[in-house]
Amino acid sequence: MNVQAHRVSAVSSDDEAFEALFAAEYARVVGIANRVLTDPAEAEDVAQEVFIDFHRLHSARAQYAPAWLHRAAAHAALNRLRGAKRRQRRELAQAPDEDDRTLDPQKQLELNEDRRQVRQALARLAPKPAAVLVLRASGLSYAEVAQALGVGIGQVGTLLRRAEAALRKEVTSGTSN
Amino acid sequence: MVDDPDAKAGADARHLESCPECQARLKTMSDDARAVATLLAAPDVKVDVSAAFSRVRSAPQARPALGFRLPVTRPGSRPMVLAFAATIAIAALLVTAFAQNFKTFVSPNTVTPVPVTVADMQALSQLSDYGTVTWTTQPQMQVATTAAEAAAVSGLQPPKVAKLPAGVSSTVTYAAMTKAVAVFTFSADKASAAEAKNGKSLPPLPSGMNGAQLTVAVGPAVGEVYGDLKRANGSDVSSANLPQLVVGKSVTPSATSTQVSVKQLEDYILSLPGITPELKAAIKAIGDPSALVWSGSRAASCTRSPARSSSQTPSTSRITSPDPAPLA
Numbered sequence: 001m002n003v004q005a006h007r008v009s010a011v012s013s014d015d016e017a018f019e020a021l022f023a024a025e026y027a028r029v030v031g032i033a034n035r036v037l038t039d040p041a042e043a044e045d046v047a048q049e050v051f052i053d054f055h056r057l058h059s060a061r062a063q064y065a066p067a068w069l070h071r072a073a074a075h076a077a078l079n080r081l082r083g084a085k086r087r088q089r090r091e092l093a094q095a096p097d098e099d100d101r102t103l104d105p106q107k108q109l110e111l112n113e114d115r116r117q118v119r120q121a122l123a124r125l126a127p128k129p130a131a132v133l134v135l136r137a138s139g140l141s142y143a144e145v146a147q148a149l150g151v152g153i154g155q156v157g158t159l160l161r162r163a164e165a166a167l168r169k170e171v172t173s174g175t176s177n
Numbered sequence: 178m179v180d181d182p183d184a185k186a187g188a189d190a191r192h193l194e195s196c197p198e199c200q201a202r203l204k205t206m207s208d209d210a211r212a213v214a215t216l217l218a219a220p221d222v223k224v225d226v227s228a229a230f231s232r233v234r235s236a237p238q239a240r241p242a243l244g245f246r247l248p249v250t251r252p253g254s255r256p257m258v259l260a261f262a263a264t265i266a267i268a269a270l271l272v273t274a275f276a277q278n279f280k281t282f283v284s285p286n287t288v289t290p291v292p293v294t295v296a297d298m299q300a301l302s303q304l305s306d307y308g309t310v311t312w313t314t315q316p317q318m319q320v321a322t323t324a325a326e327a328a329a330v331s332g333l334q335p336p337k338v339a340k341l342p343a344g345v346s347s348t349v350t351y352a353a354m355t356k357a358v359a360v361f362t363f364s365a366d367k368a369s370a371a372e373a374k375n376g377k378s379l380p381p382l383p384s385g386m387n388g389a390q391l392t393v394a395v396g397p398a399v400g401e402v403y404g405d406l407k408r409a410n411g412s413d414v415s416s417a418n419l420p421q422l423v424v425g426k427s428v429t430p431s432a433t434s435t436q437v438s439v440k441q442l443e444d445y446i447l448s449l450p451g452i453t454p455e456l457k458a459a460i461k462a463i464g465d466p467s468a469l470v471w472s473g474s475r476a477a478s479c480t481r482s483p484a485r486s487s488s489q490t491p492s493t494s495r496i497t498s499p500d501p502a503p504l505a
Contacts, residue, residue: 019230026226040222048233053323055233079329118216127330137217164209171216 017060022051025066029073032138036077036122038115046076067147070140074131074148081123121170129163136160304456306371307363307446314358314394324401327351331399336426341403350402361391363442368449375451385436386445392433399426 029050034043050072054060058068122130128149135145136156145160146153193199304310324335330353341347365387369379434442447457 022230022233023226026229027222027224030222030224034222035217035219038219043222044224044229048229048236051233052236075326075329076323079323079326082329114216122217133213133217137214161206161209164206164213167213167216168209 014060018055021060021065021069025069026051028138029069032070032073032134033077035134035138036074036081036119038119042080043077046080047073050076064147067144070135070138070144070148071131071150074134075127078123078127078130078134081119118167118171121167124170125163125166129159129166132156132159133163133167304361304446307368307449309362309364309367310359311362312357312359313392314356324351327353327399331355331397333397333399333426335399335401338401338403348403352400352402354396354398354400356394356396358392358394361393363387363389363391363446372449372451377449377451380445380448380450383437383441383445386441389434389436389442391439391442392435 026047029047030040030043033046033050034040037043037046050069053072054065054069058065062068122133125133131149132145135148136142140148142156143153145156149156149159151159193203328334333353335351363386365379365382372379437445446452
């Protein structure tokens with residue numbers, strides 16, 4: 001059991017356990033969603049929906065809670081990305097974040113275009129390769145990725161390598177069209 | 178090896194030093210990994226955890242059903258997930274195969290609950306005594322947290338039940354399955370051995386029966402599973418809570434056979450003297466058209482309403498609910 005799980009299981013009530021889980025995992029769940037959406041506000045929407053879904057059905061004391069949240073965040077964000085209407089709206093509304101504003105306008109345009117193409121390519125991947133890329137890029141260890149996706153830890157490296165090659169291919173084909 | 182230097186050790190490392198082909202492959206993979214890391218870079222998000230928690234806590238949907246466990250999403254229960262998925266997939270394949278014999282197509286306006294027990298599903302696994310089942314396209318099962326997620330996996334919108342039958346829990350889980358293709362090959366040798374084990378002999382084989390193949394394609398499919406699911410207690414799978422109601426939608430399945438017709442194959446298996454009553458009942462139950470609601474369009478719907486299992490005794494009776502659930 002990891003430290004977070006200890007912390008969650010040590011609290012007295014279900015509500016307190018959920019609050020402890022939220023405090024421990026919220027930023028990470030937002031980070032996973034933002035890795036897909038590159039839109040902090042929408043990423044927070046996704047993260048909150050994921051926690052609500054979890055809270056409705058599961059006990060926060062469950063050892064699998066973090067893995068469930070990570071996987072659900074990746075899938076929920078990818079589903080939003082695949083929603084055509086939302087994607088169009090997001091692309092139109094996508095404002096530069098604080099770091100990006102230091103770039104000159106030309107570089108800003110290029111960065112936005114790169115991000116748009118990468119996210120479109122990500123949306124075209126099958127759910128599992130897309131999720132493994134997002135989770136790993138969000139800083140999850142191989143063991144955490146394996147738990148989130150319900151695969152053996154020995155499979156993660158292979159899944160990642162295939163997914164990386166697939167994403168590069170998608171990005172390349174997207175830019176050459 | 179690409180992003181874990183410690184993995185490059187021992188025999189692998191020595192081989193890599195002397196193998197140009199593997200060096201080239203590793204370089205390609207490393208380039209992919211670096212490129213993807215750059216492509217997926219995103220600025221850190223600053224979050225206000227307290228404010229976010231207040232929003233989540235005040236959401237009406239968050240009123241919890243705490244304590245409920247979803248056995249199919251728990252990583253530790255993976256073997257059970259696979260077993261559950263396999264039995265469901267086998268049931269789906271048999272539904273497909275034997276439903277081809279019934280030409281009754283009706284619109285899926287109502288759901289007729291039919292009880293199916295764990296023993297029913299276990300019995301279907303006995304089919305492997307009479308041949309081999311191989312997947313040419315493995316089904317990918319996925320449990321989803323929302324209807325939208327299930328739709329994204331399967332490409333089909335889950336059906337909506339406007340009114341649940343009395344006593345059926347409103348707790349819903351979504352499940353999606355990609356297309357699956359399986360081939361059942363009847364084996365006279367295996368069937369003969371199975372019969373001999375029961376002190377019986379194989380009836381005369383119709384021409385072409387040995388080696389006859391049944392190819393079945395099902396899915397993609399999407400479903401809503403109602404009920405408070407519970408994991409089996411140890412190896413006693415009969416202690417598991419099966420769903421109270423499963424409402425599913427699938428692309429119209431197809432079945433083709435070689436050497437003999439699907440009906441001939443079904444009739445022959447049912448005629449075997451050594452076949453267990455459980456398998457016979459399961460095949461007949463699956464083949465009962467009253468248990469199925471098919472549409473004539475591209476997408477078909479069928480429903481099964483397994484009763485909560487409390488014993489190994491197979492259920493062969495049909496209980497038709499006086500209050501079928503209308504589909505929205």
